[in-house]
Amino acid sequence: MTPALKTTDLTRSFDIGKRLFGPPRARVHAVNPMSFEVPTGETLGIVGESGCGKSTLARMLVGLLPPTSGQIEIEGRALDRADPAAFGRLIQYVFQDPVSSLNPRKTIRQIIEAPLRNLHGMHGPALDARIAELFDAVNLRPEFLSRYPHEFSGGQAQRIGIARALAASPRILILDEPVSALDVSVQAQVLNLLAELKVKLNLTYLFISHDLAVVEAVSDRIAVLYFGSLVESGPAEKVFATPRHPYTKLLADSAPVVGRPLGGAQSGELPDPLNPPLGCAFATRCPRASDLCKRAIPELRVVEGDQFAACHHPLAP
Amino acid sequence: MSLFLRLLFRNKLAGFGAVVLGLIVVLALLTPILPLHPPNETNTANRFLRPLSDGHLLGTDHLGRDLLSRLMWGTRLSLAVGFAAALVAGLLGATIGVIAGYFGGRTDNVTMRGIDMLMAFPYILLALAIVAVLGPGLFNALVAVAVVNIPFFARNIRGVTVGIAHREFIDAARLAGMGNTRILLTEVVPNIVPVVVIAMSTTIGWMILETAGLSFLGLGSQPPQADLGSMLGEARAALITAPHTSIVPGVMILLIVMSVNLLGDGIRDALDPRLRSGALSRPMAATRVKRAEAPAPKGDGLLRIDALETQFHVGPRIYRAVNRVSLQLDPGECLGLIGESGSGKSVTALSVMGLVASPPGVITGGAIRLNGQDLIGAPYELLRSLRGRKVAYIFQDPLSTLHPLYRIGDQLIEAIRVHEPVSHAEAHRRAIKLLEDVRIPNAAQRARAYPHEMSGGMRQRVGIAMALANDPEIIIADEPTTALDVTVQAQILALLDDLRRSRGLAILFITHDFGVVAQLCDRVAVMYGGRIVEAGPTPKVLAAPAHPYTKRLIACVPELGAGRRALAAIPGLPPAVDDLPPGCAFAPRCEKARDSCRAGEIALDGDARQVRCLFPEVTP
Amino acid sequence: MGGYILKRLISAIPVLLGITVIVFLIMAMIPGDPATAILGSYATPENVERLNRQLGLDEPLWKQYFIWLGNLLQGDFGRSFALNRPVLDEILDRFSATLILAGTAFVLCAVLGVAAGVISAARQYGLADKAITFVVILGISVPSFFLGMMMILLFAVQLRWLPASGMYSIWGGGGLVDLIRHLTMPALALAVVATGVVARLSRGAMLEVLRQDFIRTARAKGVHERRVIRGHALRAAMVSIIPVLGIQAGFVLSGAVYIEMVFQWPGVGRMLVDAILKRDILLVQGGVVFVAACYVGFNIVVDVAQAWLDPRIKT
Ligand SMILES: Nc1ncnc2c1ncn2[C@@H]1O[C@H](COP(=O)(O)OP(=O)(O)OP(=O)(O)O)[C@@H](O)[C@H]1O
Ligand code: SF4
Numbered sequence A: 001m002t003p004a005l006k007t008t009d010l011t012r013s014f015d016i017g018k019r020l021f022g023p024p025r026a027r028v029h030a031v032n033p034m035s036f037e038v039p040t041g042e043t044l045g046i047v048g049e050s051g052c053g054k055s056t057l058a059r060m061l062v063g064l065l066p067p068t069s070g071q072i073e074i075e076g077r078a079l080d081r082a083d084p085a086a087f088g089r090l091i092q093y094v095f096q097d098p099v100s101s102l103n104p105r106k107t108i109r110q111i112i113e114a115p116l117r118n119l120h121g122m123h124g125p126a127l128d129a130r131i132a133e134l135f136d137a138v139n140l141r142p143e144f145l146s147r148y149p150h151e152f153s154g155g156q157a158q159r160i161g162i163a164r165a166l167a168a169s170p171r172i173l174i175l176d177e178p179v180s181a182l183d184v185s186v187q188a189q190v191l192n193l194l195a196e197l198k199v200k201l202n203l204t205y206l207f208i209s210h211d212l213a214v215v216e217a218v219s220d221r222i223a224v225l226y227f228g229s230l231v232e233s234g235p236a237e238k239v240f241a242t243p244r245h246p247y248t249k250l251l252a253d254s255a256p257v258v259g260r261p262l263g264g265a266q267s268g269e270l271p272d273p274l275n276p277p278l279g280c281a282f283a284t285r286c287p288r289a290s291d292l293c294k295r296a297i298p299e300l301r302v303v304e305g306d307q308f309a310a311c312h313h314p315l316a317p
Numbered sequence B: 001m002s003l004f005l006r007l008l009f010r011n012k013l014a015g016f017g018a019v020v021l022g023l024i025v026v027l028a029l030l031t032p033i034l035p036l037h038p039p040n041e042t043n044t045a046n047r048f049l050r051p052l053s054d055g056h057l058l059g060t061d062h063l064g065r066d067l068l069s070r071l072m073w074g075t076r077l078s079l080a081v082g083f084a085a086a087l088v089a090g091l092l093g094a095t096i097g098v099i100a101g102y103f104g105g106r107t108d109n110v111t112m113r114g115i116d117m118l119m120a121f122p123y124i125l126l127a128l129a130i131v132a133v134l135g136p137g138l139f140n141a142l143v144a145v146a147v148v149n150i151p152f153f154a155r156n157i158r159g160v161t162v163g164i165a166h167r168e169f170i171d172a173a174r175l176a177g178m179g180n181t182r183i184l185l186t187e188v189v190p191n192i193v194p195v196v197v198i199a200m201s202t203t204i205g206w207m208i209l210e211t212a213g214l215s216f217l218g219l220g221s222q223p224p225q226a227d228l229g230s231m232l233g234e235a236r237a238a239l240i241t242a243p244h245t246s247i248v249p250g251v252m253i254l255l256i257v258m259s260v261n262l263l264g265d266g267i268r269d270a271l272d273p274r275l276r277s278g279a280l281s282r283p284m285a286a287t288r289v290k291r292a293e294a295p296a297p298k299g300d301g302l303l304r305i306d307a308l309e310t311q312f313h314v315g316p317r318i319y320r321a322v323n324r325v326s327l328q329l330d331p332g333e334c335l336g337l338i339g340e341s342g343s344g345k346s347v348t349a350l351s352v353m354g355l356v357a358s359p360p361g362v363i364t365g366g367a368i369r370l371n372g373q374d375l376i377g378a379p380y381e382l383l384r385s386l387r388g389r390k391v392a393y394i395f396q397d398p399l400s401t402l403h404p405l406y407r408i409g410d411q412l413i414e415a416i417r418v419h420e421p422v423s424h425a426e427a428h429r430r431a432i433k434l435l436e437d438v439r440i441p442n443a444a445q446r447a448r449a450y451p452h453e454m455s456g457g458m459r460q461r462v463g464i465a466m467a468l469a470n471d472p473e474i475i476i477a478d479e480p481t482t483a484l485d486v487t488v489q490a491q492i493l494a495l496l497d498d499l500r501r502s503r504g505l506a507i508l509f510i511t512h513d514f515g516v517v518a519q520l521c522d523r524v525a526v527m528y529g530g531r532i533v534e535a536g537p538t539p540k541v542l543a544a545p546a547h548p549y550t551k552r553l554i555a556c557v558p559e560l561g562a563g564r565r566a567l568a569a570i571p572g573l574p575p576a577v578d579d580l581p582p583g584c585a586f587a588p589r590c591e592k593a594r595d596s597c598r599a600g601e602i603a604l605d606g607d608a609r610q611v612r613c614l615f616p617e618v619t620p
Numbered sequence C: 001m002g003g004y005i006l007k008r009l010i011s012a013i014p015v016l017l018g019i020t021v022i023v024f025l026i027m028a029m030i031p032g033d034p035a036t037a038i039l040g041s042y043a044t045p046e047n048v049e050r051l052n053r054q055l056g057l058d059e060p061l062w063k064q065y066f067i068w069l070g071n072l073l074q075g076d077f078g079r080s081f082a083l084n085r086p087v088l089d090e091i092l093d094r095f096s097a098t099l100i101l102a103g104t105a106f107v108l109c110a111v112l113g114v115a116a117g118v119i120s121a122a123r124q125y126g127l128a129d130k131a132i133t134f135v136v137i138l139g140i141s142v143p144s145f146f147l148g149m150m151m152i153l154l155f156a157v158q159l160r161w162l163p164a165s166g167m168y169s170i171w172g173g174g175g176l177v178d179l180i181r182h183l184t185m186p187a188l189a190l191a192v193v194a195t196g197v198v199a200r201l202s203r204g205a206m207l208e209v210l211r212q213d214f215i216r217t218a219r220a221k222g223v224h225e226r227r228v229i230r231g232h233a234l235r236a237a238m239v240s241i242i243p244v245l246g247i248q249a250g251f252v253l254s255g256a257v258y259i260e261m262v263f264q265w266p267g268v269g270r271m272l273v274d275a276i277l278k279r280d281i282l283l284v285q286g287g288v289v290f291v292a293a294c295y296v297g298f299n300i301v302v303d304v305a306q307a308w309l310d311p312r313i314k315t
């Protein structure tokens, strides 16, 4: 079966200090060659710390940012030109900050209409019916349609954002930290809504977050990013329970959990992106680092069964 | 619209400006039908008549022309030219700015270099050069003034556009299949319009002055036609003998420009959302206190907060951010304060040392006793001497809480020297020691760094070092790790835990993360809607929460290691603190709520284990 | 720092070239025969002929530009037909007078404006704030030339405290005291508007900064309020005030044109206006390029000051 989403060696680098003429002063590799697949109906969770390339990856996947190299395939079709309109019918994006993702000068109806009109050429009664259906799907009352975004709380605004994404009838949703800006008690409402919609509409999700617990709770599989590279991937229940990559283990140990003493307090920081290390990017912080690690970049490969890690000396379970 | 007008006229000066300007504009419009002398009718026999002469209310000028009539016609001209120049400059400048800002990249680069080039001229030079080419004349002066002002508009609007072009709703519009033109017209421009209106309304006055200026120099309107500027220019020769010929047009310019400026300021204040909410007010050195009387002291303890009430008075609204909160902190103890956003955690913490921004904050009741001494309403000098010395703070975002322009070493040195008169060298030595204590490698060298040169974790270590500078008894840490990544958070928490044990610090630790509370705090208090709803020893509260809110909050937060599952969400929203229901604030979301819950005040019951609920989950 | 200054100096070269291009193009747009325009309508055919050759006016436009630029770089700004002397000599004579006037006014507006803004912000809504706001509104609304005229009426005509015009007294003039007596009124009149603008923006910048988190940090450390305002807040506010000062310098220089007219100050502004009215093109061209170049230089100083103040810029 063709996967819903497939990337092959997807990369993106940014030029720093652009000049009017001539080459840029420096180049930062935000996403190193990255290949993965998401089967239809699955949720792939993506975790990583700030600056590890999560949002860059997400923006490439929806066509907002052209990749430097590599390919994106959605349901077997290659999307080789960064064109949000072409992507839009297949894959949509839910933003982190729900309020700033809604134009403050448009009514909710105008916001929801846009994808329906532009991507599906809908109008008249069909349009109204579809809007009503969407609003119902995200549990919002129809009288909200004539209001402006600032009248809504974060949780409601995020539902509107989800309704807008669904309006395009996409096959895949990219959820970029969809609940980080919400109150804890509202987070669960939105997460549950997303789970419900996924089943109902047979969607595929890419769920990006820095919150390990949230990712673990919603994902089928999890991919861990570090410094622009995929360092580990595997089934959700195994990745943090039996991490194979030392970085994943550090992450899992660092997360504060009730009933566990403070842990994971390991020194060290991210490498300088302008001056990346030769070998494994985690080597300066890794307790298992060897000479090999400092020389050669580890490739992502099977460690055991369905667990993959990019490490020369992966951990035993 | 009506809201706009109401906001506009809230500002009395703007109203005054609007009235004066309105009057002048109406008179200018009516000029052709008013019974005035023809403005250019000369009568050399009646030169320089003083004001209030027969038939000439304002007197006459050097050619015996009626000043009142010339004034009215001149005003008409000046107003028209000023507005036209502002309109042209504003529209052209805004168009350039929007296009450069939206498309960015090379378009932006080239356009802005050009704009910079134009702005490299002191602007009158450009105007003079343009008039030199086109020749003197009112229309040419208008063109010159409009052209030289385009760069200012373009630059301003470009900045705003860049900000908007990077907002997420633009991306969303792209994904909704809109093209660049559609996005520009329907997403960007509507958001720019208020800025353009503000920019124009605050510069029209300036444009009127400028065109008048060129006419004054003889480069604008040519005789016999006169605008206000050229009237002044012609009158200058007779300044000493017939001052009224100068004063009349001069005062008119002053009146017009002043009323335009007042009105422009009013429009700006009414359109700018930040100014509208009155947010641009300066927080005072200490929070305002308006307290009837202090509650009687109860018991002791290092820090005792008794029935603290802190409110925000914004216009007619009262936000009860902290509502009769009582807390106690003993020496060497770590007390966790947990709650959702807006529940009043930070305001409680900031009230202790009078750091709540005021206006709009006011402490309206309660007592805060440090070693028995009440701090509410204490003189500023006392508060100041305690701040940082007895009670120190660590704030959330270490990038915005450190001064961006001072080296971190200097910030530490300052923290030491405000309370202790030690030499600079001694303070420097201690600062390095502090940096070492918080495990910053290479401390001596790092002391010379600026905050932006450090990573988030390092900055927060500096924040902690600064809090430790004077060996305080209490540290109030307001979500010190929320802005950090998990691995860095773990490092900082471990550091705080170490320091507290080795130095015997008492910590008030604010967070919204139960995991953190469990790992760090001896006791925990839960806040909801500005009140403490539950408090007690951490393990007990977490294991058997007594308040329904605590219980359900714990249940709806996923926990690492529990695997994939549906979460038990709490329906509804946290309450707005400007509109709290009577009785239990959680009642609208509580499954167990009954009428009695909504009837009236519910007390915080219990001793070591307290809960504010009529039907607690467990009996504490 | 040295590196930054060098970088900034180098980046000024294209700006200077751009200025010459703009001025050249504007002047090239003058309708009619340029040589006649430059020499005035009474020029003899021989003179026109000579000038045509000298400026390469029969060459294509871009060549003319380079001939003109080459002359400029050698310090040859051409000859003013109206004054019959080299343009550069005239400019240099006049520019020193303008520099004294505008420089004084600029220092006044910077010092008074920032001080007023800080006081105003520190006592927001207090009496001092209201008084300053009122004066500021008046200041930015009054035309400087009108203000100058009223000052002459009051201080020179009515009170006879100060001389009404000129830079030095014609008889027995010279010397610093004489200069200051002549300078006081024009410098004040010129400074008023700019002071208003600076005060306004400084107040806004201070209010903006005072709400920032790092001010709360300073207070939480126990730093005295006086130092919070004059140290922490003012320093941070200067980051947005300094560019305003740079722009205001341009406005002061611009305003100097009016003030020089009103007070008969023998500066470059009056020279330019006279030159325009007499259509003395080379003098206008040279004067504009010269003053603009000086302003570019001043802006470099402003940028360097900014970089020195704000360590975040240099990266
Ligand atoms: N400057 C202010 N003006 C008006 N209201 C304010 C202001 N600051 C805080 N409030 C109000 O006080 C209430 C409590 O805010 P507070 O910052 O203490 O919440 P918090 O619990 O610290 O939230 P968070 O988790 O987001 O930090 C909020 O509902 C807010 O509306
Ligand atoms: S490759 Fe080496 S340094 Fe990198 S994570 Fe694995 S063991 Fe550690």
Ligand code: SF4
Pocket (backbone or CB within 6 Å): B547, B548, B549, B584, B585, B586, B587, B588, B590, B591, B592, B593, B594, B597, B602, B612, B613, B614, B615, B616
């Ligand atoms: S008092 Fe009533 S409404 Fe409030 S939490 Fe307890 S049971 Fe629920």
Ligand SMILES: [Mg+2]
Pocket (backbone or CB within 6 Å): B345, B346, B347, B478, B479
């Ligand atoms: Mg807070």
